[in-house]
Amino acid sequence: xxxxxxxxxxxxxxxxxxxxxxxxxxxxxxxxxxxxxxxxxxxxxxxxxxxxxxxxxxxxxxxxxxxxxxxxxxxxxxxxxxxxxxxxxxxxxxxxxxxxxxxxxxxxxxxxxxxxxxxxxxxxxxxxxxxxxxxxxxxxxxxxxxxxxxxxxxxxxxxxxxxxxxxxxxxxxxxxxxxxxxxxxxxxxxxxxxxxxxxxxxxxxxxxxxxxxxxxxxxxxxxxxxxxxxxxxxxxxxxxxxxxxxxxxxxxxxxxxxxxxxxxxxxxxxxxxxxxxxxxxxxxxxxxxxxxxxxxxxxxxxxxxxxxxxxxxxxxxxxxxxxxxxxxx
Numbered sequence: 428x429x430x431x432x433x434x435x436x437x438x439x440x441x442x443x444x445x446x447x448x449x450x451x452x453x454x455x456x457x458x459x460x461x462x463x464x465x466x467x468x469x470x471x472x473x474x475x476x477x478x479x480x481x482x483x484x485x486x487x488x489x490x491x492x493x494x495x496x497x498x499x500x501x502x503x504x505x506x507x508x509x510x511x512x513x514x515x516x517x518x519x520x521x522x523x524x525x526x527x528x529x530x531x532x533x534x535x536x537x538x539x540x541x542x543x544x545x546x547x548x549x550x551x552x553x554x555x556x557x558x559x560x561x562x563x564x565x566x567x568x569x570x571x572x573x574x575x576x577x578x579x580x581x582x583x584x585x586x587x588x589x590x591x592x593x594x595x596x597x598x599x600x601x602x603x604x605x606x607x608x609x610x611x612x613x614x615x616x617x618x619x620x621x622x623x624x625x626x627x628x629x630x631x632x633x634x635x636x637x638x639x640x641x642x643x644x645x646x647x648x649x650x651x652x653x654x655x656x657x658x659x660x661x662x663x664x665x666x667x668x669x670x671x672x673x674x675x676x677x678x679x680x681x682x683x684x685x686x687x688x689x690x691x692x693x694x695x696x697x698x699x700x701x702x703x704x705x706x707x708x709x710x711x712x713x714x715x716x717x718x719x720x721x722x723x724x725x726x727x728x729x730x731x732x733x734x735x736x737x738x739x740x741x742x743x744x745x746x747x748x749x750x751x752x753x754x755x756x
Contacts, residue, residue: 432455433457445472459480499601555677572669576653578651623639665677
């Protein structure tokens with residue numbers, strides 16, 4: 428059984444913590460967050476020790492894997508430090524904010540001989556896996572036009588509002604659309620050029636991006652990612668995959684049987700819940716796959732070079748939106 432240390436106890440840290448509770452392959456022995464109440468809440472769930480300092484956890488806790496669920500701008504610092512101590516590292520997406528940090532993380536993992544992967548969880552969602560299976564079976568012919576959306580209200584709940592600072596989050600291109608960039612690259616091949624638009628810096632709480640990708644295969648994709656929706660609106664993802672013989676469509680708002688709406692004079696909140704069995708939980712599946720790679724010394728499902736490829740497309744979208752020109756990869 429692998430011993431895990433969880434660094435960061437916010438939204439994704441909590442998501443990972445709940446996934447670990449049903450994994451026999453691992454035991455979380457330590458959690459860390461500078462917010463004591465967050466760390467203690469997950470420590471209580473997992474039956475482990477809570478720390479408010481990474482250095483203290485590093486010194487006192489005995490673990491083999493570090494799970495990094497920190498804001499993106501902190502990924503490289505803590506991932507490489509753990510690798511230098513011989514720890515295997517699972518890092519939430521995106522791998523980093525820039526290619527220099529991403530390359531350093533990859534090279535450090537190689538140098539110290541540890542397993543390293545990034546949380547591109549979309550590959551583990553049953554709905555997305557089912558669509559790919561249909562395509563591979565030839566149901567829609569050759570894919571030609573791909574459309575994805577990933578839209579929500581601005582995530583104003585983040586620690587120190589780091590999402591709003593694009594130097595820390597990368598904006599929706601790097602933090603949000605990168606889910607779809609990875610999935611598209613993994614299943615439909617390399618991208619040759621990118622053209623994108625966004626709302627620009629004049630809308631700090633209404634960030635929105637729309638990118639057009641041209642694949643080496645000749646296929647085209649429209650990728651939309653938004654933090655511009657009204658406060659309290661549902662988080663929604665969709666895809667349309669059009670081939671020479673047919674079309675596959677998905678809308679996340681249609682597969683959630685339980686709808687909860689809360690409201691007050693100040694705000695309204697809308698939640699859709701689709702409880703999945705442990706076996707179908709995509710976050711559990713991605714962590715299980717990573718732990719299997721660590722234990723059996725095999726290549727992880729999401730490789731570091733693949734995470735870098737997704738980041739390259741995201742950065743190309745940002746560059747194109749800034750320059751108004753097509754960016755060739």
